[in-house]
Amino acid sequence: MAGKRKKSVIPGFGLTMGITTGYLGLIVLFPLACLFFQTLDVSLDTVQKTVFSGRALAAFGLSFGASFAAACVNTVFGFLVAWVLVRYTFPGRFLVDAMVDLPFALPTAVAGISLTFLYAQNGWLGKFLYGLGIPSVYSRIGVFIALIFIGLPFVVRTVQPVLVNFDTQVEEAAASLGASRFKAFTRVIMPEVLPSAITGFALAFARALGEYGSVVFISGNMPHRTEIVPLLIMTRLEEYDYLGAQILAVVMLVLSFCFLFLINFLQYWGQRHHRMQECVA
Amino acid sequence: MSGISQTPGNSRSVNESLPVRMLLIFTALLFLVLFLILPLVAVFYNAFHEGLPVYKQAITDPATIHAVILTFLAVFCAVPLNCAFGVAAAWAISKFRFRGKNALITLIDLPLTVSPVVSGTIFILIFGAHGLLGPWLSAHNIKIIFAIPGIVLVTIFVTLPFVARELLPVMTAQGNFDEEAALTLGASGWKTFLRITLPNIRWGLFYGVVLSVARAMGEFGAVSVVSGHIRGKTITMPLHVEILYNEYNFAAAFAVASLLTFVSIMTLGLKKYAEVKTARQNKELEDFMTEKRML
Secondary structure, eight states: OGGGSOOOSOOOHHHHHHHHHHHHIIIIIHHHHHHHHHHHTSOHHHHHHHHTSHHHHHHHHHHHHHHHHHHHHHHHHHHHHHHHHHHOOOTTHHHHHHHTTHHHHSOHHHHHHHHHHHHSTTSTTHHHHHHTTOOOSSSHHHHHHHHHHHHHHHHHHHHHHHHHHOOHHHHHHHHHTTOOHHHHIIIIIHHHHHHHHHHHHHHHHHHHHHOOHHHHHHHOOOTTTTOOHHHHHHHHHHTTOHHHHHHHHHHHHHHHHHHHHHHHHHHHHHHHHHHHHHHHO | OOOTTOOTTOGGGGSOOHHHHHHHHHHHHHHHIIIIIHHHHHHHHHHHTTOHHHHHHHHHSHHHHHHHHHHHHHHHHHHHHHHHHHHHHHHHHHHOOOTTHHHHHHHHHHHHHSOHHHHHHHHHHHHSTTSSSHHHHHHTTOOOTTSHHHHHHHHHHHHTHHHHHHHHHHHHHHOSHHHHHHHHTTOOHHHHIIIIIHHHHHHHHHHHHHHHHHHHHHOOHHHHHHHTTOTTTSOOHHHHHHHHHHTTOHHHHHHHHHHHHHHHHHHHHHHHHHHHHHHHHHHHHHHHHHHHHHO
């Protein structure tokens, strides 16, 4: 590795690289390797029984479904929030911009109990939703609500810088060539923003898939109905079914890997897209 | 809006009409109020709903104080280690060219994408009684899982990427010029780092540390798995919130939650502060460069 690099006057490659790989190896790689190594002994039959049991399938279905729905909502509204923050001025914009990161900073347990209070039958928002016949806590809708909160900042934060750097001259050109505002939006702005919006979607989806803290309080944790995969892993651990927990953890881990590569690819694609546009300009 | 005659630069050609603008702002703000502001307000409303004495009693309760101490212990163990790692990793990745750089960055990002519950489970499967190292550990009477070392360990795992992730873009953007100049003028490597690099990256580093602290204090899922919920022993603040809530002691649960919420609001404030500072630093640099060019 070190031999490949160009001769540089900057010192400390050996030291910093040693610390980096050593620390990562100890904290991240070693535990992961242990987990996979242990799972090699497990028979395929056991894996099948654990992953394709009715309860686990229901949990995977809910985790994927609710995460997907929440990420969709977050993509639409995240784009809207980013647009409003970049393009318009209004009182309190600075404050709103700072507030968007709250779900990153607020402990998930705090978010969980607060959302449960708000959306409960006699809560501030639940009152109206229950009035409309929408059970907003201890239901799948509750899971969906918690995951919207958790994934909210991602699309805003990926789309925002792209909109800031967007050259409005292109829009002006479109307008002066007779394009309507709507057409300029769909034909000129959307293609530019799309890669970052998709990246934000993937980030929000991946985060929602693994979320635990905010969901346990609002979901009611009913097996087959409102149980998400991380909660099922937790239940298995509490039942001392370590093998079951291990298999489910490995499945979730493999999914995380897939998402990580997908997100890296999307970011690479977005950057290349951007560079190509710059070259054309 | 089809302004063929409009000159380029006319703001009307790239702006929506006032009613549309108002509608978009209103919708965005409504969404944020429902999903961000109200949860925040609800925490403080519930914390102080039953009066100040109840609040005071909840946060001065011995169990709460113990949870606060344990939480800070985990923070003080995890954050300095991850801070040192983050600086080293950012230095290695941004200052040198080598193969496998992207793989290394992906590996650093990994703890962010892994579900907290899965992170905790991994450590149980290694250090737990039935785990890989379990028999050896119990033979030597070392307790990691369902004890404080386990909590510290998962906190380190979960907060590992933050400092590195904040520093990487900053250091990559700044390049090697300043350091190379210092080194060719005869400064030692350490001196270059302390006098040149550190001042350049200080706001990124600052925000990375702030984020790590916030996340370390608030981590719930991973800590919940390895803590074992032993009262008076392995309860951190978020776990304490959960226990109080499940005991229907809502006022106390929200009182402790309000402390954590206060920390996260501080985090957001400090983030903005660091952003403003970085922007000013960059602008000063730019001004300095243009001045030099004009001379």
